[in-house]
Amino acid sequence: xxxxxxxxxxxxxxxxxxxxxxxxxxxxxxxxxxxxxxxxxxxxxxxxxxxxxxxxxxxxxxxxxxxxxxxxxxxxxxxxxxxxxxxxxxxxxxxxxxxxxxxxxxxxxxxxxxxxxxxxxxxxxxxxxxxxxxxxxxxxxxxxxxxxxxxxxxxxxxxxxxxxxxxxxxxxxxxxxxxxxxxxxxxxxxxxxxxxxxxxxxxxxxxxxxxxxxxxxxxxxxxxxxxxxxxxxx
Amino acid sequence: xxxxxxxxxxxxxxxxxxxxxxxxxxxxxxxxxxxxxxxxxxxxxxxxxxxxxxxxxxxxxxxxxxxxxxxxxxxxxxxxxxxxxxxxxxxxxxxxxxxxxxxxxxxxxxxxxxxxxxxxxxxxxxxxxxxxxxxxxxxxxxxxxxxxxxxxxxxxxxxxxxxxxxxxxxxxxxxxxxxxxxxxxxxxxxxxxxxxxxxxxxxxxxxxxxxxxxxxxxxxxxxxxxxxxxxxxxxxxxxxxxxxxxxxxxxxxxxxxxxxxxxxxxxxxxxxxxxxxxxxxxxxxxxxxxxxxxxxxxxxxxxxxxxxxxxxxxxxxxxxxxxxxxxxxxxxxxxxxxxxxxxxxxxxxxxxxxxxxxxxxxxxxxxxxxxxxxxxxxxxxxxxxxxxxxxxxxxxxxxxxxxxxxxxxxxxxxx
Ligand SMILES: Nc1ncnc2c1ncn2[C@@H]1O[C@H](COP(=O)(O)OP(=O)(O)OP(=O)(O)O)[C@@H](O)[C@H]1O
Ligand SMILES: [Mg+2]
Numbered sequence: 079x080x081x082x083x084x085x086x087x088x089x090x091x092x093x094x095x096x097x098x099x100x101x102x103x104x105x106x107x108x109x110x111x112x113x114x115x116x117x118x119x120x121x122x123x124x125x126x127x128x129x130x131x132x133x134x135x136x137x138x139x140x141x142x143x144x145x146x147x148x149x150x151x152x153x154x155x156x157x158x159x160x161x162x163x164x165x166x167x168x169x170x171x172x173x174x175x176x177x178x179x180x181x182x183x184x185x186x187x188x189x190x191x192x193x194x195x196x197x198x199x200x201x202x203x204x205x206x207x208x209x210x211x212x213x214x215x216x217x218x219x220x221x222x223x224x225x226x227x228x229x230x231x232x233x234x235x236x237x238x239x240x241x242x243x244x245x246x247x248x249x250x251x252x253x254x255x256x257x258x259x260x261x262x263x264x265x266x267x268x269x270x271x272x273x274x275x276x277x278x279x280x281x282x283x284x285x286x287x288x289x290x291x292x293x294x295x296x297x298x299x300x301x302x303x304x305x306x307x308x309x310x311x312x
Numbered sequence: 313x314x315x316x317x318x319x320x321x322x323x324x325x326x327x328x329x330x331x332x333x334x335x336x337x338x339x340x341x342x343x344x345x346x347x348x349x350x351x352x353x354x355x356x357x358x359x360x361x362x363x364x365x366x367x368x369x370x371x372x373x374x375x376x377x378x379x380x381x382x383x384x385x386x387x388x389x390x391x392x393x394x395x396x397x398x399x400x401x402x403x404x405x406x407x408x409x410x411x412x413x414x415x416x417x418x419x420x421x422x423x424x425x426x427x428x429x430x431x432x433x434x435x436x437x438x439x440x441x442x443x444x445x446x447x448x449x450x451x452x453x454x455x456x457x458x459x460x461x462x463x464x465x466x467x468x469x470x471x472x473x474x475x476x477x478x479x480x481x482x483x484x485x486x487x488x489x490x491x492x493x494x495x496x497x498x499x500x501x502x503x504x505x506x507x508x509x510x511x512x513x514x515x516x517x518x519x520x521x522x523x524x525x526x527x528x529x530x531x532x533x534x535x536x537x538x539x540x541x542x543x544x545x546x547x548x549x550x551x552x553x554x555x556x557x558x559x560x561x562x563x564x565x566x567x568x569x570x571x572x573x574x575x576x577x578x579x580x581x582x583x584x585x586x587x588x589x590x591x592x593x594x595x596x597x598x599x600x601x602x603x604x605x606x607x608x609x610x611x612x613x614x615x616x617x618x619x620x621x622x623x624x625x626x627x628x629x630x631x632x633x634x635x636x637x638x639x640x641x642x643x644x645x646x647x648x649x650x651x652x653x654x655x656x657x658x659x660x661x662x663x664x665x666x667x668x669x670x671x672x673x674x675x676x677x678x679x680x681x682x683x684x685x686x687x688x689x690x691x692x693x694x695x696x697x698x699x700x701x702x703x704x705x706x707x708x709x710x711x712x713x714x715x716x717x718x719x720x721x722x723x724x725x726x727x
Contacts, residue, residue, distance in 0.1 A: 139721055140721045163629060163630070163631045164629070166627065167629025167630075167631075170629075174724070178624040180621065180625075181325065182324055182325055191628070192628055192629055194318075195628075195631075
């Protein structure tokens with residue numbers, strides 16, 4: 079990465095502590111990280127090492143106790159909630175381990191939802207959502223509700239939802255955690271494809287060894303600190 | 313608006329709970345429209361009963377008599393009685409909406425039965441032909457009504473109220489002697505044949521009331537006199553319009569005349585009306601509170617159960633206002649659908665009750681049992697619908713506040 083091109087995502091000495099009663103847990107203890115536009119990276123590390131916490135901060139879902147989180151050069155901590163909402167709606171996409179689809183909406187309607195939020199007209203919404211579902215290989219499942227889809231299919235719908243509005247970055251927290259290894263492999267292929275074809279930046283928190291092995295950039299957390307970053311080493 | 317459709321879908325999540333909530337809202341709506349229907353029918357029925365029971369729509373009486381006793385008083389003292397009123401009656405009967413104008417002469421005195429029983433009476437000399445044209449109804453319990461033509465001397469007849477007839481010990485065909493003081497202060501007597509027994513519908517009045525032909529009453533207390541003129545209209549709704557027209561027509565009469573609408577004379581009606589209104593507002597408040605309590609609990613539950621999903625929606629860019637709109641829309645759908653169902657049930661229930669012809673015990677002071685009937689009050693239907701929307705909006709306040717304040721990260725971790 080050349081120093082002149084500003085990174086898409088950047089953290090500077092980020093600290094996040096959780097207080098529960100008298101005890102305090104430091105989930106992130108000073109994280110410095112840069113992710114360039116178009117990168118695909120995994121965040122690895124043992125359970126409790128702070129992977130989810132990091133993704134929440136990068137995704138403008140949570141605020142750091144110290145340090146700064148920058149997205150496209152903007153300090154997320156300095157934004158109003160309304161601006162953070164708009165950022166999430168337009169520039170970011172999320173994929174969760176448990177899919178988190180809206181149960182009463184069809185696959186197509188779930189994918190339409192981010193466009194609905196932004197006031198995109200019905201016809202265009204339908205067209206773009208259908209296109210996106212086609213891109214994740216679900217053209218034949220548009221009218222199905224989540225409860226009538228398999229786990230892998232649900233995660234594809236969730237991926238389509240995360241990408242339909244063409245965000246700059248997609249943050250995925252254990253996207254394969256609820257899938258068997260073959261389905262997980264297919265979902266990973268899909269993410270790699272979309273990274274190449276759309277140029278979307280992907281940051282994936284995972285325990286999945288296969289996923290870690292095949293991704294060029296690996297950021298490893300332990301006790302809230304980055305202990306290895308293959309991207310930096312490279 | 314964008315969320316109305318999504319909100320409607322959300323109602324299908326837990327169908328049983330949605331159905332229960334809709335049932336609560338519908339029941340509240342039903343209670344309100346039925347009560348309003350009952351109250352409105354009772355108001356109308358009471359008003360019509362009073363008007364056609366002999367009050368008329370308007371009374372034209374000497375201003376001095378009205379001042380002396382008050383607008384609501386039924387008796388108009390003899391010393392102020394009208395003379396030469398026939399021309400005025402002709403003019404009034406020509407006015408729009410006026411069905412007929414009947415002259416009344418009130419007489420008070422002692423009545424003596426054939427066995428010598430002596431009871432004080434209040435009587436009215438009326439014009440049966442005008443009374444018929446005004447739609448007045450006599451509640452005849454025995455014998456027959458008075459003939460419409462004026463009786464010849466010595467052939468006077470009377471309708472005697474049940475209580476008075478009992479006290480006098482008379483039946484139709486018997487002769488009663490009436491004693492009364494005339495306008496000049498001398499005591500006159502008149503023998504009348506009991507034509508029929510009637511009830512006024514009011515127990516206290518029944519013990520003293522009798523009715524004569526106007527001509528017979530005039531023979532007793534003064535030729536040509538009338539205590540007042542009663543104006544009967546073709547429809548009660550025209551009262552305001554006719555009041556203005558009649559007032560304009562009598563302006564400048566000497567001695568001055570007052571025109572009193574039935575609403576001012578029927579004090580009892582106003583009291584019943586206020587009582588019913590109080591009951592209606594009381595019930596409305598209770599329904600409001602009950603439905604708020606019942607629905608706010610369910611709405612809170614639907615939000616609590618969906619915390620993780622709501623957190624997800626916020627994570628993927630749903631604004632706080634949008635989330636609030638979605639939950640409010642769910643509540644308003646419940647209010648709208650539930651109250652529409654309640655209105656439909658209301659229409660069906662009113663039709664059913666009216667067809668069934670249920671009898672109710674007589675109201676206090678009245679004699680006859682009344683039919684339980686309900687009116688369709690469009691305002692009550694619209695009002696109940698709006699009230700239910702308001703109820704659900706109020707019930708949604710706490711759940712909306714909860715959803716708006718949720719921490720996204722906590723909600724995502726919610727299980
Ligand atoms: N809301 C919270 N309240 C208190 N402590 C928290 C909270 N969220 C996370 N933590 C703590 O912060 C630390 C990091 O948690 P985090 O969820 O980021 O780990 P993770 O790497 O995602 O773990 P996993 O692989 O199990 O998902 C853990 O010790 C966790 O117990
Ligand atoms: Mg995690």
